[in-house]
Amino acid sequence: MTRTVFEKAIEAVGLVKRYGEVQALDGVDLEVEAGTVFGLLGPNGAGKSTTVRILTTLSRPDAGTVxxxxxxxxxxxxxxRRAIGVVAQKHSADPDATARENLVLQAELYGLRDRSRVDELLERFGLQDAADRQAKTYSGGMMRRLDVAIGLIHTPKVLFLDEPTTGLDPEARADLWAEIERLAREERMTILLTTHYLEEADRLASQIAIVDRGRIVARGTPDELKAELRAEAPSDEPVSLNDVYLKHAGRAVAA
Amino acid sequence: MTAVRQSWQVSLRYFRVLLRQPAFLLITIVQPLIWLLLFGALFKAVTQIPGFGGNGSYLDYLTPGIVVMLAVSSAGWTGMGFIEDINSGVMDRLLVTPAWRGAFNVGSVAQCVVSVVLQTLLIIGLALLMGAEIAHAGVLLLVAALLAAAFASLSNGLGVLTRQRESLIGAVSLLLLPLTFLSSALMQLSLAPGWIETVAKFNPVDWAAVAARDPDLLRIGLLAALTVLSGWFATRAFAIYQRSL
Structure with a gap:
């Protein structure tokens, strides 16, 4: 079991990132408590993936600390890199290799030689029967499970999931949600999840930040964000996270 | 130790691709044989040009030339794999691991070098069957391997920097013929215009062709240095790629 010796699993201050004329991040601050699931919400192009790329060392910010x-x-x-696992938005498994070969290579890249972890993950993600088939023959849900297994090979302390359920059917999505909840509860893993599915953040995350046009426009627990909206516009209708999202990022959705 | 093991594990990925595509494997085997027969037939008369100085058969002269030409052309396409990895998302997954960046290049270069060495062995075998005398087969294998490694790294670096198939195809098409024809691979340079002889002094393909026929340490050393330099370039390319993300 991973023991965390830090209180803040992620601390980013004043992240700025520019691509030519485009200001992708315009001063993003993030704090994620160790052992929690954090949801980063926002419309496409808001800066979620750029933030994840910087937090996972793939990219460097123009300004700020991480x-x-x-x-x-x-x-x-x-x-x-030793401490984190990453499941990117795109499939990251080599389609020409089998699930087992993908996992073995990943283990070796972390210096792990023990193959029992590979078998364990194949079984946990229901891939043992397909373990020796090339990944390009897999269904979308199987491919996604393999992506997650690859990200977990070294039992990371902090796991980044960039829109993990995009394009999955409802059943595969429910399976992945259950797995994310299990990782947080049983393995006490810190998880940062980006998504544009509000029910996903509402169900999984204990803290949420809404990012729009490269800035954090709202943050809090799902209930806090809903309560804030209820206080502003009292009504008897139940408030959903969707209303919160529309309030803060509505302009961007419409644009 | 870790670097060697990681490179080996990465190379397994490329060897499997080779073995799982029988068509590609077949092309790898057949291509050098076609080249030897074709160029051998076409350039047979070359050795009869006065001043060529060929004292053996035409095949003795051409075999090393065909080997180096093949090494460069096989190696040139190596970077295609990285372009595919970048577009698919596999590259980003590899780059967020703590693995040594050089392992990704070395692993891919290793597959290219092994293919070229096997192709060279096939060419040598066929040339011997056709009655050629290969005076320095070991050196020929060595320079073919070095040349392939240098150009495979170069191709990988270019692939990572440009990220576009078209750019790499363009670069390989642009460079392949000048590199071959501005060298003694197929023709004695004493019969070529003076400027070609001068340019060839700076051409790695010429270093390989000359060294394979008449081994000299300087040219082999230059090839080894180029291999190291290209490897460094390909490894650095990952950092430049990440800076653009």
């Missing part, structure tokens, strides 16, 4: 799992990501990116 600390992940107690390690300075700008000074010691390799130290951060």
């Amino acid at each position: 600390c992940v799992a107690g390690v300075d990501a700008l000074r010691d990116p390799v130290g951060v």
